[in-house]
Amino acid sequence: MNLLKLSEKKLPFDLDLSLSCGQIFGWKRDGDTWKGVHDGSIVTIRQKENLIYYEGLTKNQVIRFLGLEDPMDEIIGSIRNHIISYNHEPDQFFEEKYAQSEGIRILRQNPWECLVSFICSANSNVRTISRRISLILEETGTSCGINSNEHVFPDPGRLAGCSETGLRRCLTGYRAPYLIKTAAFISSHPGFLDQVKEMEYKTAKEALMVLPGVGPKVADCVLLFAFNHLNAVPVDTRIRSIVEKHYAVHMKVSQGRKIPYDTIGNFCREYFGPYAGYAQQFLYATRDNEKIK
C-alpha cells in the first residue's frame, strides 16, 4: 500500500463523494476501501483524513486522477466572483449546495474509459450504470489481477468485435450498437481521442458528437471528466430541473417551451465563469443525496 499525504491546501478532500457522485461508474466500496478501474489498471484507494492509501497507480497518476492539484481556493473564488458580478449579491442557493459538496474533485478519467461509460449512461440511473459497466468489464474486458478474475475496460478493437447480443446481456439495451459503432470508429481512427485532447472546448465537443451514441450531454461529460475542460457543463435531468427552478429568471426563454441544452450550458458559463463545470458538480452532487428539487 502506497501512501500520499495531503497538504493543508489540498483539504478538504472527500474521496467517497468524488467516487460516488456519478462521475465514474463501476467503482465499489468495501469498508473504507474503494476498488475500481482507471487507465487500464485495477486500483484501490482509501482515505483516512489527510492520508490517501493507494495501489495500482503511480503517485502522479493518483494525483492526476483525483484532481488533487486543482486550486480549489481559486476555483470557488472565481465561481463566487462571477456570481457577484452577475447578481451583485451572493447566491444563497448555490452556497447551500456547495456546503454539501465541498471536498469533491472533478476526476480526470481515461478518455476511452470515460467515453464508454457515458455512452452507457444515457437515460439511466447511477446504480444501473455502475452495474452495467461492471458487467461489461466482466463479460468483455481484458482480465488481469492475481487470479485473472478481475477485468479492465476492453480496448476499442476488442469492444468493436463484441456481438450486440453479448453486450445486451450486460444491460446495455439499445446502447449496445452505439458502443460497437463508436468502438469501431476509434479502432479505425487510433489517435482520434489524442487529437480531441488538443482541441479547444467547442471544437472538441463537435468532434466527439460525431461518435454514435454521443450527443451534447455525453460529450460534455467526457470533456469535463476526462479532457480537463472545466467549463463543460453536462446538462442532465437533475441539472436541468435545478436551473429551470432557480435560474430561469436570468434567461430569456419563451414560456412553455423547453429551454434548449446550449442555452442552459451557456448561461452556466456566463453565470459561474470558466469553472462552470465544477459549479455544476457542486450543484449535482450533495451529501444529502437525492431529494434535490
Added chain:
DNA sequence: CGCCAGGCTGTAA
C-alpha cells in the same frame, strides 16, 4: 402497475 433515470437518433413539421 407507472414514472423516472447524468439521452440519443431519426423523422416530421
Added chain:
DNA sequence: TTACAGCATGGC
C-alpha cells in the same frame, strides 16, 4: 431550427 416518438431496462 424545434418537437417528439421510440428506445431497453432497472430502481423505486
